[in-house]
Amino acid sequence: MCVSTNIEDILNDDDNESTPKGKNDFPVTRWGMIADSADPESIVRMKAQKELYQTYWPPLYGYARMKGKSEEDAEDLLQGFFSKQLSNESFNRADETKGKFRTFLLTAFNHFMRDEWQKQQSQKRGGGVEVISIDRDEGERIYELTDHKNLTPEEAYQQNWARTVLENSIERLRKSYQKKGNMDQFKALAPFLGLSEEPDYQDAATKLKLPIESARVYVHRFRKKFRNTIRAEIADTLPPGADITEEMRNLMTAFSPKLAH
Numbered sequence: 001m002c003v004s005t006n007i008e009d010i011l012n013d014d015d016n017e018s019t020p021k022g023k024n025d026f027p028v029t030r031w032g033m034i035a036d037s038a039d040p041e042s043i044v045r046m047k048a049q050k051e052l053y054q055t056y057w058p059p060l061y062g063y064a065r066m067k068g069k070s071e072e073d074a075e076d077l078l079q080g081f082f083s084k085q086l087s088n089e090s091f092n093r094a095d096e097t098k099g100k101f102r103t104f105l106l107t108a109f110n111h112f113m114r115d116e117w118q119k120q121q122s123q124k125r126g127g128g129v130e131v132i133s134i135d136r137d138e139g140e141r142i143y144e145l146t147d148h149k150n151l152t153p154e155e156a157y158q159q160n161w162a163r164t165v166l167e168n169s170i171e172r173l174r175k176s177y178q179k180k181g182n183m184d185q186f187k188a189l190a191p192f193l194g195l196s197e198e199p200d201y202q203d204a205a206t207k208l209k210l211p212i213e214s215a216r217v218y219v220h221r222f223r224k225k226f227r228n229t230i231r232a233e234i235a236d237t238l239p240p241g242a243d244i245t246e247e248m249r250n251l252m253t254a255f256s257p258k259l260a261h
Helices: 008-012 030-036 043-055 057-066 071-087 101-115 117-121 136-144 153-179 183-193 201-208 212-235 244-254
Strands: none
Touching: 043 057, 043 071, 057 071, 057 101, 057 136, 057 153, 071 101, 071 136, 101 153, 136 153, 153 183, 153 212, 153 244, 183 201, 183 212, 201 212, 212 244
């Protein structure tokens, strides 16, 4: 689902009932599972690590394309990179005291491209095993959303990371409504997630079969759920105790006028 970059209002629209700001206040996250396991071959650790890679490969794909790699080479690069990450303990080198998974991932990927790509190219395509599922069309969709003229590859990576966080958060929210059998309500409220320039309260009220003032309350609660879902998504990429609010600010910065598409 494509996300509007006009998202600041939603992220800033806090109230007294919102989830407290500051340190990570969520249950054990995917990175927390990795950090809590001293055994690099732990099944729980490997599963959490692979889930993170499966979730956040698109920004790396876009970065590789911005660096001039072809579609095929970008896909091969990612498979080689993630295969290496899962086969050794390099994840342990992520600085959990500073704790930005996105920064660690980009640094490690740059290292791989510089030192390992030629070695990988010496092997024929098709000889390796697919480590994660990469939808090249999805990668190209995100790449095409990138402002190639005004952004550096690093800036594009940050923006695409933010876009991925938002899209994943919307999908999380959608699934939560689907699980409860409330998809009609989700569809009526979805335009208020920044996906529409001018969401219509009267239209939402009609779809929800509510007075317009009641619909406004539903929208307020829906946007609050969305903010908290974003916080949960961000928490998955930070070590326990990290400052989620700082990452929320970084998310908004990625969609500043310079970086906004």
